[in-house]
Amino acid sequence: MASPLYTAGSALLDGLQELGVEYIFANFGSDHPAIVEALAVARASGAALPHVVTCPNEMVGLSAAHGFAASTGRPQAVLVHVECGTQALAGAVHNAAKGRIPVFIFAGASPITQDGEAKGSRNEFIQWIQDVHDQRGIVRGYMRYEGEIRTAAAVRPLVARAFQFACSDPKGPVYLMGAREVLEAEAPRGALAPQDWKPVSPGAMSPKDVAEVAQALAGARAPLVVTSFVGRNPAAVEELVTFCETLGAGVLESVPSYVNFPHDHPLYQGNQWNEAHRNRALSDADVILVIDSDVPWIPSVNRPETDAAIFHIDVDPLKLQMPLWYIPAKGRYAADAATALGQLNSRLDGMTLDGAVVERRRSHWAQLHELRKARLANKERPGAALTAELLTAALRRRLTDDTLIVNEGVSNYQTIFDHLGISTPGTMFASGGGSLGGHGGAAPGVKLAHPDKTVLALTGDGSYMFSTPSSVHWMSRRYEAPFLTVIYNNGGWKSPKLSTLAVHPQGFASQAADLDMSFHPQSDYGGIAAAAGGAYAEIVDRLADLEAALDRAFHAVNVERRSAVIDVRLATA
Numbered sequence: 213m214a215s216p217l218y219t220a221g222s223a224l225l226d227g228l229q230e231l232g233v234e235y236i237f238a239n240f241g242s243d244h245p246a247i248v249e250a251l252a253v254a255r256a257s258g259a260a261l262p263h264v265v266t267c268p269n270e271m272v273g274l275s276a277a278h279g280f281a282a283s284t285g286r287p288q289a290v291l292v293h294v295e296c297g298t299q300a301l302a303g304a305v306h307n308a309a310k311g312r313i314p315v316f317i318f319a320g321a322s323p324i325t326q327d328g329e330a331k332g333s334r335n336e337f338i339q340w341i342q343d344v345h346d347q348r349g350i351v352r353g354y355m356r357y358e359g360e361i362r363t364a365a366a367v368r369p370l371v372a373r374a375f376q377f378a379c380s381d382p383k384g385p386v387y388l389m390g391a392r393e394v395l396e397a398e399a400p401r402g403a404l405a406p407q408d409w410k411p412v413s414p415g416a417m418s419p420k421d422v423a424e425v426a427q428a429l430a431g432a433r434a435p436l437v438v439t440s441f442v443g444r445n446p447a448a449v450e451e452l453v454t455f456c457e458t459l460g461a462g463v464l465e466s467v468p469s470y471v472n473f474p475h476d477h478p479l480y481q482g483n484q485w486n487e488a489h490r491n492r493a494l495s496d497a498d499v500i501l502v503i504d505s506d507v508p509w510i511p512s513v514n515r516p517e518t519d520a521a522i523f524h525i526d527v528d529p530l531k532l533q534m535p536l537w538y539i540p541a542k543g544r545y546a547a548d549a550a551t552a553l554g555q556l557n558s559r560l561d562g563m564t565l566d567g568a569v570v571e572r573r574r575s576h577w578a579q580l581h582e583l584r585k586a587r588l589a590n591k592e593r594p595g596a597a598l599t600a601e602l603l604t605a606a607l608r609r610r611l612t613d614d615t616l617i618v619n620e621g622v623s624n625y626q627t628i629f630d631h632l633g634i635s636t637p638g639t640m641f642a643s644g645g646g647s648l649g650g651h652g653g654a655a656p657g658v659k660l661a662h663p664d665k666t667v668l669a670l671t672g673d674g675s676y677m678f679s680t681p682s683s684v685h686w687m688s689r690r691y692e693a694p695f696l697t698v699i700y701n702n703g704g705w706k707s708p709k710l711s712t713l714a715v716h717p718q719g720f721a722s723q724a725a726d727l728d729m730s731f732h733p734q735s736d737y738g739g740i741a742a743a744a745g746g747a748y749a750e751i752v753d754r755l756a757d758l759e760a761a762l763d764r765a766f767h768a769v770n771v772e773r774r775s776a777v778i779d780v781r782l783a784t785a
Contacts, residue, residue, distance in 0.1 A: 216253045220364035220390065221246030223399040224318065225254065225261050227371040230404040233262045233289050233316070235280065235660060237273035239300075240266075241293020242336055243320025246395035262289065265660070265691055267653075269683035270297050274304035274385075275653025276687070277315045280661045282444075282641045282654070283616060287314035287378050294320055294342040298350050298387075303647025303678075308385040309354035309533070310506075311469060311644020312441070314378035315385040316371070321347055321360075323392040332392035351387050353533075356380075361390035364399035372409040379411035381527035381548060414548030415527060417555055421545050425523050426559040428499050428542070432521075434576060435461040436481075436497035440505040441644070442549050443470025446637040448504075451553035453477070458560050460573030461501075462580070464493045465629070466508050469642040474635035478578035485626040490514045492580060499523075504549040506531065508539065525552045588630055597783035598755040600624045600700055604631035606758055607668070607698065610766060615639065616658055618669045620651035624700045628670050651697075652679025659693035666770055667695035672702065673779075676737055685745030685775055694775045696765050699737055701781045738777035746774055753781040 224247065228236065240248060254261045267273030270292045277288040292298060298319045308315050322343035326334040334340070344350075348358045357377035361370055374386040417425075429435045437456060442448045449472060456463055456479050463473040465483035473480050481493040494500075494509060494516045502508045503525045509515055516522065524541040527548060531537040545552065591601040604627055611617075611632070617640040621628045625642070634640050641658070643650040655669040671679070676699050688694060738749025748768035752761045758780070765776040 216249075217398055218401055219246050219250060219395060220361065220367045220397050220399045221395040222250040222253070223364065223367040224361075224371060224390075224395070225250050227368045227404055228289050228316070229261050230368075231372065231375050231406055231409070232286065234286070235265055235277070236262045236289045236291055237265045237267050237276050237657075238291040239268070239270050239273055239293065239297055240291070241297060241320060242338060243293050243322065243392050244291070244395075245332065245392065247291070247320075265687065267683065267687060269680045270300035271302045271304040271649065272653035272680050272683045272687065274301050274308065274315065274317070275650045275679075276657030276660070278304065278308050278311070278313050278643070278650065279618065279641070279654030279657030281313050281315060282311070283638070283658045284661045285445075286661075287316055287375065288657075289316045289318065292317065292319045294322055295344045295347045295350060296342055298347060301351070303645070304650060304653070305351055305354045305385065306647040307643040307645035307650045310646070312383045312444070313385065313644070314383045316374055316378060317351075317385060317387045319347070319387065319389045320395070321389045321391045325393060330393040330396070332396040347389055348387065354385065355387045356382070356384040358387040361388060361394055364394060364397040367399055368402070368404050372404055372406075376409055376411055381412070381414060414551045415546055416551045417525070417545050417547045421543065422552075422555045422559050424543060425501065425525075425545075426556050426563065428521055428523065429459055429461065429501060430560070430563060430565060432459075432461075432497075432499035432573075434496045434573060435459055435499045435501070436493055437461055437463045437501045437503060438466055438494075438505055438508040439463070439472045439503050439549075440466050440468050440507070441470060441472070442504045443468070443472040443637045444504075445550050448550035448553060449473065449637040451550055451557060452503075454557050455553050455560070458557065458565070458570075460570040460577070462493055462497070462577035464491065466505055467625075468629060469644040471634050471637045471640050475633045476635045478581045479574065480581055481577065482584050483626060483629050484509070484514065486510070488513060496576070496580075501525065502539065502541070503552070506534070506537075525549065588633075592631065594755065596755070598753065598758065598780065600627045600782055601631055602755060603698070603700065603758065603780050603782070604628055606762055607670075608632050610762060612666070614664065615666045615668060616662060617641070618651045618654050618658060618667070620648070620669070620671045620675045621700055622648065622672045622675055623702065624672065628700075648675045649678025649680065651675060652681060652684035653687075655695040655697070656684065656688045656691065656693035659688075659695050660691065663693075666766070669695055669697045670700065671697065672700050673734070673737065677735075681737070681740045681777075682744040685741040685747050687745075688747075688775045689745035692773070694769050694773050696769045696775070697741070697777045698765075699777065699779045701734075701737075701779055702784050703734065703781075737779045741775060741777045748772070748774060748776040749779070750777075751779045751781065
């Protein structure tokens, strides 16, 4: 056998290895012969390359990379085929973009010759069908960077450039494509110097801006911080705790995707998500710092008082990818959250704060914190009905320091955040976007990143159906990445019903028995996972059976090392 040619496909894989990629979540197609051959050569020679995880569904693959990156900060690679595979990434592209998750996506492209002019030239009828005028355009609106590999010599620099964009604020997915002939072409050997391709250093505030924000908050009657994503960097949470304790400022999470502040801290004011009433914390605040949040409040429902002074810190304070977005801020600052909070803390250290004023603020927020705790505890009082609150409380009692949670509860999203009451940053994640089904792939992605942790995916029955559970659980078994799924089953899509009632509270829909959103008769959701991946499956429809069922499920995951699905049929109004 002749010595193998070092191709652009080989260089692509080596570039990923050099940049620290651990996993390639792959769905191979007819455009990948060079990559498949390069993988075979590497394995035959014992060369180190990222592990390949076969993903029968492209959205599941990207969701797995999303989960891995969200829980570690380390971007992974996704490999799909031509425009079909690119489109099949579907809502996972939206989630990665809106959640600011660094992911590298490579898609092949149909061959660019048809008469055998080059190795890899068209030889299958489907290559005409899968050729489109603007393949990159399918995802262009969601990518931090998108490009095309047009020559073998450019592979490594283009891959490294893509990673720079993915890992520089605002982080997000990137997309490269390349035709078969280009991937088959001989490439120069060599290696990247990763230190020469580092992401852009985090931005900071100017000294003048730091002084302005610190002075305004120090002079406030009831200062409040609103955030959604600070917790993506646990170091930023530490800075936020110091900042709020120093000032006596309350903290409100708005549609959180991470644990942004310890939930047991007396300054914590809970989280908001689509409430149809004003939020007490927003109403009380006279100076508000919005930091790392896309939607700090819904103006038509629960905006702050008109005379409240608002300051806004974000790596993207103008929200360039949002067609409609604005808040009336006194100042806007493009800066990294951890860096900016560190600057503000240093400034406060040099200021003389009135201790009595600070204590009065702390007392105010602590009183509201205790009132909130009492409200939540009241909802956890056992009754005859199996409620989302009681289910979440039962899960909370089983959490350990080694539990990681993926939350896609949708209509129970807020309930899950409220009643789990997690205080450790880096232990709970949501997609950051609005495309359903991401929890499915994210959970085994998190497990691959943290093999010694217990991974818990919390989802509704609608989101479970979106997740392609057959692919998810096959992948979970194949790659020994067991996790527990708990389905908050309310018998259909509840969120569209709630949206309709919010606009038409007294309309015909409010009285209708069937709004075409029901899942009756219900599927055997756990049975899908059992058939595809040997998962333990159980249906719970009585409160009396819940505790024992959860014990069996955790035993299956932690002791038997297989996934489990508990379908909890909640009482519905």
